[in-house]
Amino acid sequence: MFATTVLVFTIYSVVFADKVSAIPCVNQMKVGLDVYNKNVNIPDKAFTSSSQATHGYRASRGRLNTRNEGSDKKGGWMAIHRDRSPWIKVDLRKPYTLSGIITQGRQCGNNWVTEYQLQYSTNGINYHYIRRPNNALVTFSGNSDRNSKVCHNFPLTRARYIRILPRKWYGNGASLRFELISADWPTQKAAKCTEYNIGLDVDNLNTYITDSAFTSSSQATYGYRAARGRLNTRYEGTSDKKGGWMASSSDDNPWIEVDLQGDYSLTGITTQGRQCGNNWVTKFQVQYRKDGDNNYFDSSGTNTAQTFDGNSDRNTEVTNSFPKLTARYIRILPTDWYGSGASLRFDLIACDW
Template identity: 35%
Template sequence: MLLVVGSYALSNCTGSKLGIESSEIPSENIRASSEYDAHSGAHRGRLNIEPTNDGIGAWAAKTNDLNQWIQVDLNEVKVVTGVITQGRNNYSQWVKSYEVLYGMDSSNWQIIVITVGTPKVFVGNTDTDTQVTNLFPFEIHARFIRINPMTWNNHICMRFEILGCPVKTKFCTDPLGVEEGTIALTASTQYDARHGPEYGRLNTTPKKGNIGAWGARSYDQNQWIQADIGALKWVTGVITQGRNWTYSQWVTTFEVLYSIDGNNFKYIIEADDTTMEFVGNANRNSQVTNLFPKPVIARYIRIHPTAWLHAICLRFEVLGCSDVDQSLMLTCPANVTLPTDKGVNTALVDYSRNITTSLSEIRPDPTSYFPAYLTIGQTFFKFYASDDNSNEISCTFKT
């Protein structure tokens, strides 16, 4: 079976309004930490809303403190790229700065960050009605978006809209079998037989013969624990915990690698192509969910601890789509014409990050092919992928 799909590169989502202003999103999907009175509830927080008999021209919090927020349930997972905000219509009340959190449900939140541990503070409004658009440093996948005001003028009042697009690739968050014990775990090292990778499953508790987590033998940058999920699947994130029981041992930051074959691994990366570092745990038992910027197709998921408290100890689960996609897939940018440099036979734009495959290696290797050095008179070139049944697909770049 052959399947050719378009790239889900970061530039694909132009960021349309997702339905707050238009009321496609119903009022019951918009909630807030508090409201000043019945005329200033979260449902009054729609972009461009004006005062009516039903309420004022904005959401207004009951109290002015850092515990206030307004959030929206988008009804389904979307690619989210940014927000638009306004102050209160006809009153000098607005939010001057804020943070943004996101999640797949209304309980587990991640915050938009600049770097690991440093939340991004967005610049908000300076008057009542001017729309201020803030785009995120990277696209996120989320169903719930929460805005947390940090500073304000006179009173916390806001109108807002969310920008984004429908998800074109699968984005499920099903547990893929680590906790239930149906998939195999391996690790770089284990402290002893009681600290083996088989004890690294989410919610493992100490029993006879184990310590309630995987524990590495060495505390260095060469340690990892890995899950073989048994088949190629869409993988979207991980859940982590520290060591159960009385020991304060957990991983505070980590990287994630993925592979089709268990030999060739790639890192989950940021929008700027740097390796993404995830924020891990801050205690023994709380579950911390980290979602990837976009889904990956993989059979093997490897967690690489980069910082820890006292010892490298970890329990985890892998999230993704439980149904298996065994299609041969090659993703490429569509209808690309590469610029060449003033007659020099070199295609300068590096598209290697936008070419991915499943079940196969890409020929030639995109990471070593760009910049593309063209033969005299060459007007196009191709990348190929094939499966075990000799089915082959390709994508073409014109010059």
């Protein structure tokens, strides 16, 4: 507790000075953009930018400590040389309380950002600059070489989106790697993690998990395809957009799967029945596999399959929990259902400590 209090006072003394000065890059709690300490819930698709010199310098190469791995994987993000108003942005997938930033130059060449400003947002639409108490914009001093880390603290800021705007740089294009510093210090002996919905819900959509990420064993018709299995999907009045995923009536071993595009820490699932008809799954099992794995495992974490109670009507949400697991792919296997075919809509519950 005393350590947290000291950190807060340090933040304000650094940023509120006439000139923003760097601080030592030690004892900082990182969000997890660093390739050596990666937060699996922030995938490469969470990074975007105003431009890229080539695909090898794309925004996702802007993670701290990224290294050159060849022409397709360069050692940092770099904007195209004619981009005079460059920016790089990250969607942290959920709000964090942030207190600082760490930057590096390009690992594989003499390009680095020497001055930059920061914008933040909670909704990805309305952005605000990091400012001093007198409302003046804060300009941060950047790097002077390829690999040294330069750290800055700023006033505690609640944000999901962070945008870095280079103002001056060395070399033929703005280039950097970065990490963010979190002030969301875990409480001692925390009882449980912070849970949130992944964003398969059509009313709270995670745009990085596209319709093509959904697959299934079968579909009654194209209108009941796997992508219609998102939580709160509604019948849209046309034959190709029904109110849920539904397997073929002849499918005795149905399943629906989603590729989350990266590993997540998961603790549960929420399901509904078919919105536009009397079909719902009453019993089901859950299997998972990690990114890079070929084998599926049961959500119980044991050799005995865990069977969950499902739904008893069209629209009521039913949530089931399972032991915390890490997975990129989740497969739902209905074992009993009401109606002519297994039908459901779902979202997943993620967990961050």
